[in-house]
Amino acid sequence: MKPGVLYRYKDFLPITKKTPLFSLGEGDTPLVRCSQLEKELAVGELYFKLEGCNPTGSFKDRGMVVAVAKALEEGSKALMCASTGNTSASAAAYAAGCGVESIIIIPKGKIALGKMAQAIVYRAKIVAIDGNFDQALKIVLALTEKHPVTLVNSLNPNRIEGQKTAAFEIIDVLGEAPDYLFIPVGNAGNITAYWKGFKEYHQAGKSKVKPKMMGFQAEGAAPIVRGHIVEKPETVASAIRIGNPASWKRAEAARDESGGIIDMVSDDEILAAQKMLATRGGIFGEPASAASLAGLVKLRRQGRDFSRSRIVCIVTGTGLKDTETAVKGAEPFLELPADQATVEKALGFI
Numbered sequence: 462m463k464p465g466v467l468y469r470y471k472d473f474l475p476i477t478k479k480t481p482l483f484s485l486g487e488g489d490t491p492l493v494r495c496s497q498l499e500k501e502l503a504v505g506e507l508y509f510k511l512e513g514c515n516p517t518g519s520f521k522d523r524g525m526v527v528a529v530a531k532a533l534e535e536g537s538k539a540l541m542c543a544s545t546g547n548t549s550a551s552a553a554a555y556a557a558g559c560g561v562e563s564i565i566i567i568p569k570g571k572i573a574l575g576k577m578a579q580a581i582v583y584r585a586k587i588v589a590i591d592g593n594f595d596q597a598l599k600i601v602l603a604l605t606e607k608h609p610v611t612l613v614n615s616l617n618p619n620r621i622e623g624q625k626t627a628a629f630e631i632i633d634v635l636g637e638a639p640d641y642l643f644i645p646v647g648n649a650g651n652i653t654a655y656w657k658g659f660k661e662y663h664q665a666g667k668s669k670v671k672p673k674m675m676g677f678q679a680e681g682a683a684p685i686v687r688g689h690i691v692e693k694p695e696t697v698a699s700a701i702r703i704g705n706p707a708s709w710k711r712a713e714a715a716r717d718e719s720g721g722i723i724d725m726v727s728d729d730e731i732l733a734a735q736k737m738l739a740t741r742g743g744i745f746g747e748p749a750s751a752a753s754l755a756g757l758v759k760l761r762r763q764g765r766d767f768s769r770s771r772i773v774c775i776v777t778g779t780g781l782k783d784t785e786t787a788v789k790g791a792e793p794f795l796e797l798p799a800d801q802a803t804v805e806k807a808l809g810f811i
């Protein structure tokens with residue numbers, strides 16, 4: 462079968478005979494079991510879904526391929542989005558791959574360098590505004606309403622359609638839905654999409670159970686947890702630095718229908734989890750993507766028992782997107798002259 466979400470999950474996607482089918486290789490990402498963390502956290506079975514293995518390094522590609530296919534079907538010549546970095550990287554890549562224009566509005570100085578580089582390399586038309594993501598999204602909504610450009614933020618329902626395929630993949634690999642899905646929550650499109658995917662596969666008889674949806678926001682950007690809009694969201698996890706999530710209500714529905722929770726984790730907990738994931742799992746995720754594991758660690762610390770549970774944590778984006786944050790505060794390493802004996806001694810071999 463040809464690679465990609467459009468081919469593999471055609472029957473579950475809003476595809477017609479006129480929809481162009483193509484792929485940059487998105488989807489079919491690894492589901493990796495981690496025995497070290499399983500033991501350490503006393504979890505029955507613990508898996509990480511590596512969404513950083515998508516073509517532009519985040520899950521955004523799953524939704525983007527569907528959104529762009531539908532845009533092309535409708536004859537659109539330009540895409541537009543607001544972004545904390547990963548949506549714009551993905552939009553720029555798929556636009557380039559399909560020969561249409563991408564216009565991205567980003568909060569100035571708030572985008573990780575790797576993500577910025579992607580938008581630049583793919584030749585997006587970039588506008589950095591003096592403001593945050595929520596303000597950028599407002600502008601994009603107004604402009605896409607007024608002009609013939611296609612909105613590719615997750616308010617575009619085709620984004621959610623594409624992103625739900627990650628839930629299908631989990632069931633296709635495990636043979637059943639997990640007991641719990643731990644996932645970072647920013648604009649809340651992804652938790653909405655996973656829940657939709659789990660429900661649809663359940664309805665199609667592909668799974669007997671549905672997971673509890675465990676969403677985690679960053680403390681400084683936790684509008685759903687706090688129950689009000691956060692005007693100036695702040696967190697090291699830039700991909701979830703959002704104060705007024707577009708899919709707020711649907712995230713609450715996913716939480717309530719599944720019997721799950723939406724909670725928050727601090728920046729320290731996020732960075733500790735990022736380190737834990739790297740040093741015990743061999744997995745390098747960007748800060749936002751570590752909110753899943755940070756949430757699991759938090760609940761374990763509160764004494765919640767997962768010893769007979771099967772858990773999947775979503776690692777939403779690769780750590781290579783944001784190396785500045787990763788190396789900041791890292792322990793110093795040895796710097797020595799190019800001399801064997803000196804290196805040998807410093808390493809404690811002699």
Ligand SMILES: *Cc1c(COP(=O)(O)O)cnc(C)c1O
Binds near residue numbers: 779
């Ligand atoms: C977009 C993104 C999120 C947040 O997803 P939402 O759908 O906005 O809730 C989390 N992590 C990464 C790496 C992302 O790119």
